[in-house]
Amino acid sequence: MGVVSIDLTGLALGTHDVDWPDLAALQQPTWGDPVALAQTLSVLASYPPLVFAGEADQLRERMAQVAAGNAFTLQGGDCAETLSEVTGPNIRDRIKTILQMAVVLTYGAGMPIVKVGRMAGQFAKPRSQDTETRDGVTLPAYRGDMVNGFEFTPEARRHDPERLLRSYHASSATLNLVRGFTSGGFADLRSVHAWNRGFIKGPAQKRYEQMANEIDRAVRFLEASGVADAEEMRRVEFYSAHEALVLDYERPMVRRDHRTGLLYDTSAHLLWIGERTRDLDGAHLDFISRIHNPVAIKLGPGADRDTVLAIMDKVDPDRIPGRLSFITRMGAQRIRDVLPALLTSLGEEARRVSWICDPMHGNTFTSPGGFKTRRFEDVVEEVRGFFAAHAEAGTHPGGIHVELTGNDVTECVGGAGEINLADVGLRYETLCDPRLNHQQSLELAFLVAEMLERGVR
Numbered sequence: 001m002g003v004v005s006i007d008l009t010g011l012a013l014g015t016h017d018v019d020w021p022d023l024a025a026l027q028q029p030t031w032g033d034p035v036a037l038a039q040t041l042s043v044l045a046s047y048p049p050l051v052f053a054g055e056a057d058q059l060r061e062r063m064a065q066v067a068a069g070n071a072f073t074l075q076g077g078d079c080a081e082t083l084s085e086v087t088g089p090n091i092r093d094r095i096k097t098i099l100q101m102a103v104v105l106t107y108g109a110g111m112p113i114v115k116v117g118r119m120a121g122q123f124a125k126p127r128s129q130d131t132e133t134r135d136g137v138t139l140p141a142y143r144g145d146m147v148n149g150f151e152f153t154p155e156a157r158r159h160d161p162e163r164l165l166r167s168y169h170a171s172s173a174t175l176n177l178v179r180g181f182t183s184g185g186f187a188d189l190r191s192v193h194a195w196n197r198g199f200i201k202g203p204a205q206k207r208y209e210q211m212a213n214e215i216d217r218a219v220r221f222l223e224a225s226g227v228a229d230a231e232e233m234r235r236v237e238f239y240s241a242h243e244a245l246v247l248d249y250e251r252p253m254v255r256r257d258h259r260t261g262l263l264y265d266t267s268a269h270l271l272w273i274g275e276r277t278r279d280l281d282g283a284h285l286d287f288i289s290r291i292h293n294p295v296a297i298k299l300g301p302g303a304d305r306d307t308v309l310a311i312m313d314k315v316d317p318d319r320i321p322g323r324l325s326f327i328t329r330m331g332a333q334r335i336r337d338v339l340p341a342l343l344t345s346l347g348e349e350a351r352r353v354s355w356i357c358d359p360m361h362g363n364t365f366t367s368p369g370g371f372k373t374r375r376f377e378d379v380v381e382e383v384r385g386f387f388a389a390h391a392e393a394g395t396h397p398g399g400i401h402v403e404l405t406g407n408d409v410t411e412c413v414g415g416a417g418e419i420n421l422a423d424v425g426l427r428y429e430t431l432c433d434p435r436l437n438h439q440q441s442l443e444l445a446f447l448v449a450e451m452l453e454r455g456v457r
């Protein structure tokens with residue numbers, strides 16, 4: 001499809017026309033009406049970019065520090081954002097959770113933390129099954145609010161291209177508030193205590209309060225000494241990311257950067273390709289290899305050396321620092337067997353990318369009550385296995401990528417809140433995968449900070 005784009009800024013983004021090759025694209029919607037689709041795509045292509053190419057470049061520089069072992073990235077957010085949950089309190093509490101986790105990690109590890117939200121575009125899901133059957137009725141599976149509705153009716157489950165535009169607007173509203181929070185004083189390091197307000201007071205929150213007291217004292221000392229830069233403390237860098245899954249959303253958002261002539265997907269700073277759509281000759285890897293954002297590829301336990309090298313050659317042939325990350329999601333049971341061997345087999349090549357641990361997607365199971373869930377202890381065990389694997393291979397454990405919410409849901413089992421299997425249904429709000437709640441997220445941050453500080457063998 002040719003991309004019609006308008007030079008809206010006069011500065012950075014201009015017109016171009018990309019002929020996307022006709023390659024197999026897995027997990028795509030089947031929109032019914034080609035005329036409605038064509039209209040939608042051209043509207044999307046005419047909209048302003050959601051991010052500026054220069055911001056994506058800055059994230060690439062930050063990720064280069066991650067790859068070099070000088071920084072750590074924290075990536076988190078919903079499995080599936082939904083249009084109805086794009087509200088001020090939800091966004092605020094997710095941001096607060098990520099800021100709190102980042103402070104815990106920075107303080108514990110003494111390393112810059114590159115903060116990335118799985119948000120402002122995470123509206124589409126790959127599914128294992130095309131359909132869902134309930135009480136003998138079979139309908140198309142829910143594929144995320146960008147594609148269809150969760151309600152189990154033929155009308156809701158129809159793939160509707162209008163949803164592409166609604167997802168754009170919801171992403172725009174989300175990013176707007178995130179930018180407000182992160183540059184308008186809300187994320188000021190002198191507000192560490194305020195980020196903890198409004199959450200239940202479990203053990204992790206209490207531990208956080210103590211740490212916030214220490215940070216307060218340190219900040220007051222720096223201010224009194226005249227060495228703290230008040231402006232620097234006021235703002236934090238925060239980036240957006242989502243899975244580049246629905247190509248009818250991502251392609252129209254591609255614009256050419258006038259500064260360099262290069263293409264960027266302006267729907268997010270960082271885009272990743274999931275485990276199910278990373279086939280070497282498919283449309284998704286082709287897409288991601290053409291854009292200049294920092295990108296990531298998920299790797300399950302079956303990924304071997306040749307596949308990883310082929311992905312590197314296709315997506316990052318020039319080995320540009322910060323360009324490519326691999327997000328491993330091996331499962332707590334497999335990671336210690338699989339990851340050290342993979343890293344070692346890659347030799348020096350393993351040092352040219354960042355390695356990020358997704359301890360969620362290899363550890364999902366169904367509870368007796370029929371809820372998709374995960375055990376907090378498996379999540380922690382996978383992160384431990386990740387650190388141990390990198391210690392063994394002599395590579396840098398570069399970050400974690402987690403599904404979380406600031407809300408006090410009961411979707412994952414365990415943690416200090418002692419959510420047990422029978423409790424999972426009490427407050428189960430995700431429309432796809434189970435997320436860590438606020439307490440579990442903070443608890444994980446404290447454990448990872450210790451791993452960063454002391455190492456894991």
Ligand SMILES: O=C[C@H](O)[C@H](O)COP(=O)(O)O
Binds near residue numbers: 079126127129432433
């Ligand atoms: O987030 C990802 C899910 O694991 C993926 O969409 C698959 O889920 P399913 O097995 O319920 O379809």
Ligand SMILES: C=C(OP(=O)(O)O)C(=O)O
Binds near residue numbers: 079126243273274329
């Ligand atoms: C679908 C996801 O992950 P994966 O591609 O690793 O299964 C996800 O991140 O929600």
Ligand SMILES: [Mn+2]
Binds near residue numbers: 432
């Ligand atoms: Mn998920």
